[in-house]
Amino acid sequence: MSTPTDRPSICVSLPDGRELALPEGATAADLAAKIGPGLARAALAATVDGEVRDLARPLPDGAEVRLLTERDPEALGVLRHSAAHVLATAVRELVPTAGIGFGPAIDDGFYYDFDVPEPFTPEQVAAIEERMAAVIEADHPFERQVVSRQEACDLFSDDPLKLERLGEIGDDEEITVYRDGPFLDLCRGPHVPSTGRLGHYRLLSAAGAYWRGDERRRMLQRIYGTAFFRAKDLRAHLHRLEEAKKRDHRVLGKRLDLFSVQEEVGAGLVLWHPHGGRVRRIVEDFLRESLVAHGYELVYTPHLASEELYRISGHLDVFAEDMFPAMESGGDRFRMKPMNCPHHFMIYRSQVRSYRDLPLRFAELGTCYRYERSGTLHGMLRVRSFTQDDAHIFIREDQIAEEYQRLLDLGDHLLGVFGYEYRVALSTRPEKAIGDAAVYDAASDRLAGVLRERGLDYELDEGGGAFYGPKVDILVTDALGREWQGGTFQLDFLMPERFGLEYVGRDNRRHQVVVVHRTLLGSMERFIGGLIEHYGGAFPLWLAPVQVRVLPVSEQWEGSAAELVAQLSAVGLRVELDQRDTLGYRIRAAETMKVPYMAIVGEREAEAGTVAVRARGARRKQVAMERGEFVSRLADEVERRVL
RNA sequence: GCUCUGGUAGCUCAGUGGUAGAGCGCUUCCUUGGUAAGGAAGAGGUCGCGGGUUCGAUCCCCGCCCAGAGCUCCA
Numbered sequence: 001m002s003t004p005t006d007r008p009s010i011c012v013s014l015p016d017g018r019e020l021a022l023p024e025g026a027t028a029a030d031l032a033a034k035i036g037p038g039l040a041r042a043a044l045a046a047t048v049d050g051e052v053r054d055l056a057r058p059l060p061d062g063a064e065v066r067l068l069t070e071r072d073p074e075a076l077g078v079l080r081h082s083a084a085h086v087l088a089t090a091v092r093e094l095v096p097t098a099g100i101g102f103g104p105a106i107d108d109g110f111y112y113d114f115d116v117p118e119p120f121t122p123e124q125v126a127a128i129e130e131r132m133a134a135v136i137e138a139d140h141p142f143e144r145q146v147v148s149r150q151e152a153c154d155l156f157s158d159d160p161l162k163l164e165r166l167g168e169i170g171d172d173e174e175i176t177v178y179r180d181g182p183f184l185d186l187c188r189g190p191h192v193p194s195t196g197r198l199g200h201y202r203l204l205s206a207a208g209a210y211w212r213g214d215e216r217r218r219m220l221q222r223i224y225g226t227a228f229f230r231a232k233d234l235r236a237h238l239h240r241l242e243e244a245k246k247r248d249h250r251v252l253g254k255r256l257d258l259f260s261v262q263e264e265v266g267a268g269l270v271l272w273h274p275h276g277g278r279v280r281r282i283v284e285d286f287l288r289e290s291l292v293a294h295g296y297e298l299v300y301t302p303h304l305a306s307e308e309l310y311r312i313s314g315h316l317d318v319f320a321e322d323m324f325p326a327m328e329s330g331g332d333r334f335r336m337k338p339m340n341c342p343h344h345f346m347i348y349r350s351q352v353r354s355y356r357d358l359p360l361r362f363a364e365l366g367t368c369y370r371y372e373r374s375g376t377l378h379g380m381l382r383v384r385s386f387t388q389d390d391a392h393i394f395i396r397e398d399q400i401a402e403e404y405q406r407l408l409d410l411g412d413h414l415l416g417v418f419g420y421e422y423r424v425a426l427s428t429r430p431e432k433a434i435g436d437a438a439v440y441d442a443a444s445d446r447l448a449g450v451l452r453e454r455g456l457d458y459e460l461d462e463g464g465g466a467f468y469g470p471k472v473d474i475l476v477t478d479a480l481g482r483e484w485q486g487g488t489f490q491l492d493f494l495m496p497e498r499f500g501l502e503y504v505g506r507d508n509r510r511h512q513v514v515v516v517h518r519t520l521l522g523s524m525e526r527f528i529g530g531l532i533e534h535y536g537g538a539f540p541l542w543l544a545p546v547q548v549r550v551l552p553v554s555e556q557w558e559g560s561a562a563e564l565v566a567q568l569s570a571v572g573l574r575v576e577l578d579q580r581d582t583l584g585y586r587i588r589a590a591e592t593m594k595v596p597y598m599a600i601v602g603e604r605e606a607e608a609g610t611v612a613v614r615a616r617g618a619r620r621k622q623v624a625m626e627r628g629e630f631v632s633r634l635a636d637e638v639e640r641r642v643l
Numbered sequence: 644g645c646u647c648u649g650g651u652a653g654c655u656c657a658g659u660g661g662u663a664g665a666g667c668g669c670u671u672c673c674u675u676g677g678u679a680a681g682g683a684a685g686a687g688g689u690c691g692c693g694g695g696u697u698c699g700a701u702c703c704c705c706g707c708c709c710a711g712a713g714c715u716c717c718a
Binding site: 118119120205206207208209210213214215219220221222224250254255261262263266267313315318319322338339341370372373374375376377378382466517551553554555556581582583584585586587588589590591592598600602603604612614619620622 | 644645646647648654674675676677678679680681691692708709710711712713714715716717718
């Protein structure tokens, strides 16, 4: 389409379907200006036919253009990537010899990797952050320039990291550099129009990171930061980080006396203290009860096995590094078990199974041992000895869909009780898959069908499945909005073959079973570590290690208080009598230990046969209650597992 | 495993080349207290472990162990 003017023009379309004519060479910024001065000020970047671009780039004729302001989620990534450049600008000004790695935007902010002789000190990071303010103040425009390979090589001749990256850019790709004031970077962009658009940012930490994420290569120094459009959002983010620190299960685990990890015992080996043990036992009891109700058989298997077992499973070849070394005894070699699967397979194999027996569901709270690398250990969340809520389900191929329905029912029930939101992901056949691709894909399709049927808006991870079968993952979101692995249901077509797991069909022939490996909570360690953070240590009544503290106002009322303790214990409540020091002191102690209820007994209560009930966090808003009513209310709250 | 930082009383931490301190907690005594710390006294330490330097090391140096942040890894 051409217009009868002497200036050639282009036409672009907007998200609302409107079309606008612009002079040839007009940029997205020009477009914004044409639409209105407000948008011209607010625009940060644009999507052009779906690709995010700088505002300053000329628009192609016929493009679909969407102008991005701080309201668009894509804009935040652009802002953060630009913040990374500002960070690098500041670093270069303070340390001119610093080599420049990569500086991407990430989920919660951005980072930049620098090649410097010494790690950054906290003082340096503070100085860099201050320097960034000057770069922003200067309001340098981000200038994009397309250069030839030779020009780029010349520009970055003293920066080997950039030259290496340059070498990887194909001849068919455009090489672009971006400049903001003194800083020039090899970068694909896009960026906000100028450094002045950065407002609310914070540098968070500095630590080593391998160049290209490869542990065989040199270590660079990475600085992490975050940036937002609004001060409020930055504040909220920093607050969330603070909150996460306060909820750290390692800190709470110590303060609430739940667990410890001690040098003399060994790294990654968790000791469950009595109160942690109570929480675990309650979770386990609830889990076992749910499993039995869902048709599982509970099995038990030893903590170690002959190495031969792992030779059959094939794990010895692939995962020997991650297993504890062998123990020799009487000429046999034994290993601490790194997983329960082979043991359960041996139980399955111990007799001839009929198609009528299937599905067969073996569940075990199975303790496993894996020699995780020292740097990966983390409180209860990454350990070397852990108890999986493991199960192996043996089914016929035609039972896949129904079994996954049951699994999702069970998962939904369990996670709901703990107050977790979750989402689901399906991982399908990777390149390296073994066996019949058609069988794999048919199974994936069936799983997808199940998820659709349940109305689940699942995420598809194409090619993310294991080489032996597709899987469905449950990803839970905790109270702070963080995501955890919340269960995985893994189909396996390989192990049945390796172990010869068969059933006799209606046709009186042997057929291979299909195995589902599944865990719902993961491991007791990881799950309860996660629960501690989810609840911030304030467990709901049904899980709380101590549910009630009875506090006599003075020694005089101890007898009456003891009667109440007996009444509460009689219905199975976990109750303590606290008779130390002053009442104020004991209230403070109960709050600190996050005990759900305080039951106070003084003259008034002793005489009236009542109790003054103060709930955790309720300050002075306490209520007087008949004792019987108090007991039955708590019993009911436990029974219904109120959150 | 790698880089950096750290390890002092049960906990949180201060401190020093001449064998060590606080607060909380614990024990005992006084107080019998009505809603987030009443008062006093006392006990409690191989200053992570092993070497080295030094007249002398908790402190300086080396190795190891453990922890933290990040990287890498996670059947």
